[in-house]
Amino acid sequence: MLDDFLVRAVLASVAIALAAAPLGCFVVWRRMAYFGDATAHAAILGVALALALSISISLGVLLTALAMGLGVAAIAGPSAGLGIGGAGLDARGAARPAADTLLGVFSHGALALGLVATALVPGRQRDLSAFLFGDILAVGRADLAVIWGGGALIIALIAWRWNRLLTATLHGDLARAAGVDPGREQLVLVVALAGLVAVALKLVGVLLITAMLIIPAAAARPLARSPEAMAFMAAALGCIASLGGLAVAFMLDTPAGPTVVAVATLLFALTQALGRILPTGLAR
Amino acid sequence: MNRIVKAEAEASSSPAGAAPLISAEGLSVTLGGRAALSDIDFAIAPGEIVTIVGPNGSGKSTLVRALLGALRPSTGQVHRRRDLRIGYVPQRLQVDASMPISVARFLDLPARRGAAAGAEALAEVGLAADGPRGVARLPLAALSGGQFQRVLLARAMLGRPEILILDEPAQGLDQPGAAAFYRLVETLRGRLGCAVLMVSHDLHVVMSASDRVICLNGHICCQGAPTVVRDMPAYRSLFGLGTGGALALYQHRHDHVHDDGCAHGLDAADAEPTR
Numbered sequence: 001m002l003d004d005f006l007v008r009a010v011l012a013s014v015a016i017a018l019a020a021a022p023l024g025c026f027v028v029w030r031r032m033a034y035f036g037d038a039t040a041h042a043a044i045l046g047v048a049l050a051l052a053l054s055i056s057i058s059l060g061v062l063l064t065a066l067a068m069g070l071g072v073a074a075i076a077g078p079s080a081g082l083g084i085g086g087a088g089l090d091a092r093g094a095a096r097p098a099a100d101t102l103l104g105v106f107s108h109g110a111l112a113l114g115l116v117a118t119a120l121v122p123g124r125q126r127d128l129s130a131f132l133f134g135d136i137l138a139v140g141r142a143d144l145a146v147i148w149g150g151g152a153l154i155i156a157l158i159a160w161r162w163n164r165l166l167t168a169t170l171h172g173d174l175a176r177a178a179g180v181d182p183g184r185e186q187l188v189l190v191v192a193l194a195g196l197v198a199v200a201l202k203l204v205g206v207l208l209i210t211a212m213l214i215i216p217a218a219a220a221r222p223l224a225r226s227p228e229a230m231a232f233m234a235a236a237l238g239c240i241a242s243l244g245g246l247a248v249a250f251m252l253d254t255p256a257g258p259t260v261v262a263v264a265t266l267l268f269a270l271t272q273a274l275g276r277i278l279p280t281g282l283a284r
Numbered sequence: 285m286n287r288i289v290k291a292e293a294e295a296s297s298s299p300a301g302a303a304p305l306i307s308a309e310g311l312s313v314t315l316g317g318r319a320a321l322s323d324i325d326f327a328i329a330p331g332e333i334v335t336i337v338g339p340n341g342s343g344k345s346t347l348v349r350a351l352l353g354a355l356r357p358s359t360g361q362v363h364r365r366r367d368l369r370i371g372y373v374p375q376r377l378q379v380d381a382s383m384p385i386s387v388a389r390f391l392d393l394p395a396r397r398g399a400a401a402g403a404e405a406l407a408e409v410g411l412a413a414d415g416p417r418g419v420a421r422l423p424l425a426a427l428s429g430g431q432f433q434r435v436l437l438a439r440a441m442l443g444r445p446e447i448l449i450l451d452e453p454a455q456g457l458d459q460p461g462a463a464a465f466y467r468l469v470e471t472l473r474g475r476l477g478c479a480v481l482m483v484s485h486d487l488h489v490v491m492s493a494s495d496r497v498i499c500l501n502g503h504i505c506c507q508g509a510p511t512v513v514r515d516m517p518a519y520r521s522l523f524g525l526g527t528g529g530a531l532a533l534y535q536h537r538h539d540h541v542h543d544d545g546c547a548h549g550l551d552a553a554d555a556e557p558t559r
Contacts, residue, residue, distance in 0.1 A: 029383045167394040170377065170385075176354050177372030177449065178394050224384045225423070 005137050009246055012139045012147045013260060016200045016212060017238030019151035022158045022231040023192050024217035024238075029169050029227075032189070033214050034100055035072060038107035039190075040197050040209040042068030044114030047131050047201075051121045058146055062198035064110075069190035072106055111206070134205035136246070136256035143202055150199035154192050161188050166227055204257040211261045216241065219268040222275025237267050304329050305368055305447045305479055306351050310360035313343070313350050320346045322503050324360070330446065333473065333480040335490045335510075337534060338500035344483045345375060347500065348451050351481070371445030371478070373436045375452045379424045387427070388413075388420040391439050405438040408475075409468060429456040433465065441472055447479040448472075455485045463530040466491040470530070492532030499536055510534045 027036050043061040050060025118128060130138070139147070158165070168175040168185035175182050200209050220233035245260030252259075304327035311324040321343045328334050338344050349355045351362060352372065379385065391402040402420065403413035411434055413420040419431060427435060433453055440448055450469070454462035470493045473480050484490050490497055490510050499505040510532035 029380055031380070031382075163392075163394045163396075166385075169383070170379065170390075170393070171374055173349060173352055173354050174372055174374055174377065175394070176352050177370040178443070180394055218382075221382060221384065225386065226389055227383060227385055230384055 005139075006246070006250065008139045008141070008144055009136045009256065010243065012144055012203055013136060013242035013246060013256075014239055015147045015151040016196075016203055017216065017242045018235050019154045019196055020200070020212045021216055021220075021235035021238050022162075023154060023189070023196055024213035024215075024234055025220075025227065025231050026158075026165060026169060026189055027193075027210075027213045028217045028221070030189075032193075033210060034103040034107060035069075036193060036210040036213050038072055038103050038110060039065045039069045039193050040206045041107050041111035041114065043197050043201050043206045043209075044128075044131060045110055045117060046114075046198075048114055048117035048121055051118065057201070058150075058198045061201050062194055065194035065197040066191065068106065068110060069194050070187075072103060073186055073190050075102060130205070131201065132205045132207050133255060134201070134203045134208065134257035136203050136249075136260075139202060147199045147203070150195055154195050154199075157188060157192050157195075161185060165189070204260070208257050208261050211264070212238070215261065215264040215268050219264065219271045222271050222278070237271070238264070241267055303365065304363075305365050306481075307363045308347075308351065308357075308360060309363075311347075311350060311357050311362060312359045313346055313355055314358040315346065315355075319502065321350065324504060326351075326498075326504075328447065328479050328481055331477055331479055333491070333493050333495050334482070335494040335497045335534075336481070336483045336500055337487050337490060337497060338505075339487065342501040344500055345451055348449060348481070348483060352449070365446075368447065369443055369445045371440030371443055371448040373433070373440050373448070373450040373453050375455065375483075377432070377436065381425060385424050386421055387424060387435055390424055390435065391442060393439075395443070397442050401442060402438075405442045406435070408441060408472060409434040409438045411435070411438070430461055430465075433457070434468075437468070437472070441476065444476065445478050447481060448476075450480070450482045452483050452485045459531075466493075466530040487536075488534055489531050490534050492530055494532065494534075497534045499534075506536055508534075 027033060042064045046061035046064035047057055048060075049055075049064060050057045053060070115128065118131075164175070164180045165185050165188065167178060167180050168182040172182040175185070196213070197206075197209055200212065204212055216234040216238035217230065219237050220230045223233050224230035241264035242260050245263040246256055248254065248263065249256040249259040307327035308324050311321060311326070312319060313321040324347065326347070336344050336347065346355065350357055351364075352370070353362065353364070387406075388399060388402055391397065391405060397405075399413075399420070406413045406419065411431065412418045419427065419435070424432070424435070433456070437450075437453070448469070453469075454465050457465060469480060469482070469491065473493075482491060482494075487499075492510060494510050496507055497510050498507045511534070
């Protein structure tokens with residue numbers, strides 16, 4: 001059964017949808033969409049690194065995504081919201097640009113640098129579109145193992161830290177008074193995000209990874225009345241988008257990754273409309 | 285991780301009540317190149333009620349954050365008793381609209397206490413958990429300002445704190461509301477026997493149960509006990525009826541003047557942002 005490329009594509013995209021759902025909720029709650037972009041864009045630099053050093057692409061991507069996440073987190077500070085807050089002064093008193101400007105510089109700088117570096121790696125001419133948009137139908141058995149293993153680790157990590165992450169997301173000092181270090185919880189999210197980028201790269205590509213994180217979570221919001229319900233709804237909506245997107249892509253012969261994201265966007269529009277009709281939400 | 289903030293090792297071996305819960309020695313905090321706090325010596329004993337007053341920008345919240353360990357001192361040290369249970373009520377908690385969370389779920393963070401304990405804590409702060417006026421199932425974002433402060437207080441009490449730290453908890457409340465809130469804090473503190481560290485937005489009117497009032501303006505300007513005005517008719521009419529003696533007047537005894545509005549005791553070179 002695993003010999004069928006479509007079956008492998010379905011299994012891989014379901015794993016990514018499940019792993020992205022709880023993480024995506026935190027990306028939405030903490031306004032980390034730009035942060036997700038920066039981490040994902042750093043992946044293309046990881047591809048260049050992997051090609052130059054002849055190491056596994058997943059490993060190269062994991063390393064650069066992690067380095068980017070840690071670097072940006074260190075500069076932006078341990079505050080809960082990475083995407084919010086204007087220009088200001090850090091703890092040492094140095095003036096810094098607004099967090100979103102900084103993330104924009106990192107994000108697009110990493111993407112451009114990665115594209116340049118990939119072109120400079122000697123060897124045959126490479127088609128970069130697979131890395132930019134993903135190639136969901138080229139997922140092999142070994143890729144499937146990496147995706148399910150990595151996805152399971154990400155889900156386990158987020159589940160383990162769930163209450164601490166929620167507390168740190170609500171209020172940093174409130175968390176600290178309760179014995180939760182907000183900086184450490186931010187680190188957990190950075191590691192999980194880098195892991196997701198590494199396992200999802202082959203499927204959806206660097207340009208659409210953030211979409212897989214935030215669109216199902218945002219679509220789940222009007223239907224949910226608790227953080228847990230939102231994570232489960234996001235997982236369900238992500239799976240529906242993946243299966244629906246693959247079916248549409250197969251029928252219309254369109255690129256699979258963008259089609260999945262397009263279906264997720266459609267679901268988002270539907271739940272927003274539904275949220276107007278059902279003010280209190282469905283799931284508790 | 286934080287090498288400056290250390291739990292006081294000898295505290296557990298010393299007799300109960302003797303060692304302070306939290307203390308600071310020569311604490312200075314620099315924010316944005318500016319000295320936000322300089323040379324603060326502070327200690328709060330078990331069961332003590334301390335109110336911190338000071339004008340805007342005087343470093344009240346900075347002091348609280350440094351005592352919590354959220355800010356790193358530039359010089360000096362902060363000691364917290366080992367495994368100190370802190371109940372913290374922040375000045376403001378803005379729940380992002382993107383997160384759906386009910387009062388009951390919030391009370392269960394970070395440690396699950398259960399619905400019964402949550403309902404009991406809500407009852408203690410004068411809120412119903414269930415029924416027509418019940419708040420347990422309401423989203424946090426749907427609460428009024430006064431309800432929110434009480435829910436924050438209920439959550440802080442759930443951990444059976446040894447010290448309750450409140451950062452301008454009565455800020456959004458009118459005077460009867462503030463008096464009611466202070467009475468509530470006093471009642472809960474009587475029941476739990478915990479210490480209370482309260483930051484007040486009002487320079488002159490403080491919680492009457494305060495053992496000590498500290499006036500802060502970058503450094504400690506003065507400290508002392510508040511004057512209880514319950515029995516003074518002139519003040520009673522000023523504070524209005526129905527505050528039930530919850531409020532007291534604090535008379536400042538400064539031995540210096542702040543004529544230029546900036547931190548004194550520093551010469552001009554110190555006050556300049558360092559580059």
